[in-house]
Amino acid sequence: MSRLQVWTRDLGMGARFAFGGGREGWIRTLLTGVGVGLGVALLLISTAIPGALAARYERGDARSTMHSDTADAPGPDTLLIARIGQTYHHKDIEGHMVRAEGPDAPLPPGLKRIPGPGEMALSPALDALLKTSDGALLRERLDGPVSEIIGVPGLVGPGELLFYLGSDTLAKNGPDDYRVERVTGFGYDADREGLDPVLMLMVVLTFVALLMPVAVFIATAVRFGGERRDRRLAALRLVGADSRMVRRIAAGEALAGSLVGLVLGTGFFAVGRSLVASVSLQQRSVFPGDLDPAPWLAVLVALAVPAAAVAVTLFALRGVVIEPLGVVRTARPSRRRIWWRLLLPLIGLGLLVPLGGRGNDHGRFNQWQVSGGVVLLLVGITVLLPWLLERCVGKMSGGPVSWQLAVRRLQVNSGGAARLVNGIAVAVAGAIALQMLFAGVEGDYTEETGEDPARAAVAVMVNRRTDADMDGLARRIAAVPDVTRAVPLTSAQAARQVPATQETITLTIGTCDALGEVATLDSCAEGDAFVLTGAPAPSPQDPQGLFGGAAKPGDELFVGNVRGYASDMGETPEPQKWTVPAAARTVPSRPDPRGQLRTGLLVTPSAAPKEIGDFPDAQIFVQVDESRPDALDRARTAVFKADPFVTAMTLRHTKEAAGYSSIRTGLFFGAVAVLVLIGGSLLVSQLEQLRERRRLLSSLVAFGTRRSTLSLSVLWQTAVPIVLGLVLAAGVGVGLGAVLMGMAAQPVRIDWASVLGMTAAGAGVVVVVTLLSLPPLLRLMRPDGLRTE
Known part of the structure; x- marks a missing residue:
């Protein structure tokens, strides 16, 4: 017989022992198969992870409007879209407000039609959340009728929280209105930056460190029942098998067990893939269909596992002498070197x-x-x-x-x-x-962000083009149960001449309580004004230091549209003349809860200019009772109801x-x-x-x-x-x-x-x-x- 025929015969005999060796034989084979199968399942999942991540990115890019085709004016194929993301119970909810300007407006992926005014299209996970008791507070915020459930093409994962809100009032007020985009299609051809060397090192190490235990467990599983197997091989020696033959028979048993493991592992993988949609860790999830191993990797696993099983078995028998009358391993073994x-x-x-x-x-x-x-x-x-x-x-x-x-x-x-x-x-x-x-x-x-969550849990950023009444919004937020404080501050720009060609002076308006958030005040009363000392270095919000100018008591300034911007109606509002109060005191600046160190002037409402134009910026710093976890979400609901474009930014010490x-x-x-x-x-x-x-x-x-x-x-x-x-x-x-x-x-x-x-x-x-x-x-x-x- 040829060597190939000899190996085939002996491997086949080992396989027959594995499946036909009585109750002990098939129990041993089943245990080996389960052990190998668990490892194979994890190997298959690991090989499928890169493809699953790529599928997530592709669907995310397909619905993105970044660098999408845009239009300057309404047309039959234009769609207005604005981002109105939300946060609920420390979970991020992706949200968009949409309005079709023509019959051929592009559809966001996953939708069959654009939601009508007040209607919402929800992701399955968000729809399920709104129907549970845990989503009761969120239902107060997102209370519109549901037009449809977003399909898989419009979701990056089954656990994603996403909604589209239809509107008939959404408008783009000029080319500098960056809140709203007018697009004619969706999709973004992303040219992603590669990870830096250290992050790539961490990726490689993560895969190696997580897959090494799998390989070790597979090697351990194929050695199940080793002592009983060796005694059975000794009986084969008694009936005429030589030492090489019994090793080939042992390899055949291991090969049979590994093949059972491949079958069971494929089944475990299928079961695990069917359950993966219900698993969401840190708001990241994958669709079962995305866990699809690359064919060449699956073939590699299918070949490597049986080969490793045979190699491990032969390696384990290297120090074992199997004789017709027993296994010499029962004697005292030599000391390991x-x-x-x-x-x-x-x-x-x-x-x-x-x-x-x-x-x-x-x-x-x-x-x-x-x-x-x-x-x-x-x-x-x-x-x-x-x-x-x-x-x-x-x-x-x-x-x-x-x-x-x-x-x-x-x-x-x-x-x-x-x-x-x-x-x-x-x-x-x-x-x-x-x-x-x-x-x-x-x-x-x-x-470090420089933010101080102890002073304010949320900073409500009131956009200069919003229709919300800031003082009314602050009162509305303060009336929310368990909100302990809502401090509004309004900022406008002032200059000594118009149009301003040099640095401008920031004018911050607020009550004494509010001004105490941005300066150290020894005393304050309504009608007071203050000059801030200390010019900070350029910040991320003002990298060129354009808003760091200073003024003195008695200076005459122009307040409002000092740079000559056009309003929403195409007009250019004129700034107002205003004189800095002569009694203005000098006070040191203090970082606000967002970590910004302000310059310029602080004034209380009665000392402020009567009109500051259409271009003010406003912030409301909100403090809540930390022992009441729902207070923050109620405050966010109040903000959303006042104006969906108002941003409620959660303050954090650090960001990754x-x-x-x-x-x-x-x-x-x-x-x-x-x-x-x-x-x-x-x-x-x-x-x-x-x-x-x-x-x-x-x-x-x-x-x-x-x-x-x-x-x-x-x-x-x-x-x-x-x-x-x-x-x-x-x-x-x-x-x-x-x-x-x-x-x-x-x-x-x-x-x-x-x-x-x-x-x-x-x-x-x-x-x-x-x-x-x-x-x-x-x-x-x-x-x-x-x-x-």
């Missing part, structure tokens, strides 16, 4: 250390070099842990009976115990390293760069999936090991051993490897994190909260799995476990 186990992490460090200190200033990191280094470091855990466990348990002796039983079991087969926790150790090490890197670079992608935030969200998605895989695979592994020791456990119970003693011994057998594995994982994770921070040109700083948190998460998964395995353990201790066929 350390030298070659240290080579893998050392080579990994050798790949990563030369990349240190590059950061964002020296081009992109070599992705293959980074991936190879990280993989070798994490694989180093899987080869170091058996050696560490053997050295630690080899010197243990004495103690309670349960402890002695556990220690003796670990001394006999420390490799099996190490395999049980390898996946968790790799996952924890990778998570610790990533958390350290995220914490180290957070300062580069998170900036979009790319950094997205990567961290992706890490959260992946970490949740890996934790589920860890728990499921560990439970399967635990049950498989208990099943193999059923007869031993039943024998000990029959001879009078207490069940509590055996239960404790099983717990100790799990606890000792877990503790050692987590200690090793923490050490490797901290070392890898330090190297990665050096690569990102960040000072090495150990984030002990992340280290302890990730270690505790790994230990928590083990505790849950151990508790779930106790009921099967008690059943396996019954006397009928001695029965054989």
Whole structure:
């Protein structure tokens, strides 16, 4: 027979043993298939994520009006659209007001018709929210009749909160009215900027760190039932099979189990994909149809998993001598050597250390070099842990009976115990390293806004072209239950001559209480005026310093339209002459709740000019009772009802760069999936090991051993490897994190909260799995476990 025929025959015989070897055979194959299937499902999901993200971006670009074709005047094919986004219960709601100016006005993607005046088109998630008790306050804000539900082409994800509000009063008042766009079509051909080198490094590391535990679990799953398999192979030697033949038969069993795993994994993936629409993390979700792995990646998984199963099986048999009368592995094994186990992490460090200190200033990191280094470091855990466990348990002796039983079991087969926790150790090490890197670079992608949420939760920005009455709006907001304060401030521009060709002077008008938000006042009464001291550096709102002029008491100024802008009617309003009160006092400026340090003049209403024209800016700073979470949403509802174009901006201490935030969200998605895989695979592994020791456990119970003693011994057998594995994982994770921070040109700083948190998460998964395995353990201790066929 040719070599190919020999391999085919022996692999086929192994497959027959896997499926036709009686109850023990198919149970072992099923457990292997479940373990491999969980890993395959996560691999398929991982390969589908890039396509899902691309589909989200494509639908978002398809409905965008950025750089869309526009028109200067109404026409049969023009549509007016304005953004009126909202916030509810700390969730962002994308909103647009629309008005068709002709019969051929373009339809937003996902709509069959443009909503009529007062009608709303809602996304499915927003429609569901409005129908629940949790959306009661939002129904007061969005209370129009629903014209239709937005279809999939108009949504980036199933959990997106989006609405279109029809209007018959929406108008574009001149070319400088940037609130409203007049478009003739939708769609934006985005030329997205690539991630900077450090963010790209984080993406690569996230994929490597999350997929490595999957590979480890698959390698562990194909070794289920190893001891029983070796005894069966010894029987085959007795009837004439040589050593090479039995290894090929063992490979055939592993291949059969991996093929079952591929089938089950495909089923798990299909089930998970059908449920993904109901999952929304940090307002990001994907449609099931978007999770479609690239064909070549799916083929790669289908080929790599069986090949890895065969390779792992042959590697596991390298130190096992299978003879006709038994398996020599039952003798005392030789001590594991350390030298070659240290080579893998050392080579990994050798790949990563030369990349240190590059950061964002020296081009992109070599992705293959980074991936190879990280993989070798994490694989180093899987080869170091058996050696560490053997050295630690080899010197243990004495103690309670349960402890002695556990220690003796670990001394006999420390490799099996190490395999049980390898996946968790790799996952924890990778998570610790990533958390350290995220914490180290957070300062580069998170900036202080200068805002003070303690002084105002929301800043209501009243646009200069709005029809809202600012004082009336402030009173309306202040009347909302649990709103403790609503402070309005109006700002106008003044100049010594018109049209103003140089810097202008900011005139801020408000009550004494309001002016106290922008200046330090020793005393104030109605009719007072103040001159602010301290000219701040140019701000993001005034990068050229055009509004930083100063004035003195008695100066004659022009207030209002000092730059000669045209009004909504095409006219150019004349500014008003006004004299700075002679009694104006000089006071120091103070940052307002938005962090702006103002200059110019402060005046109370009675001392202000009678007319300030059509071009004022206004803000209302709103404080709420923090113990009443609905107060903020009621205030936003009052603002929306007064004028949808008025912006209620939530004040925050910091803000994150979009790319950094997205990567961290992706890490959260992946970490949740890996934790589920860890728990499921560990439970399967635990049950498989208990099943193999059923007869031993039943024998000990029959001879009078207490069940509590055996239960404790099983717990100790799990606890000792877990503790050692987590200690090793923490050490490797901290070392890898330090190297990665050096690569990102960040000072090495150990984030002990992340280290302890990730270690505790790994230990928590083990505790849950151990508790779930106790009921099967008690059943396996019954006397009928001695029965054989």
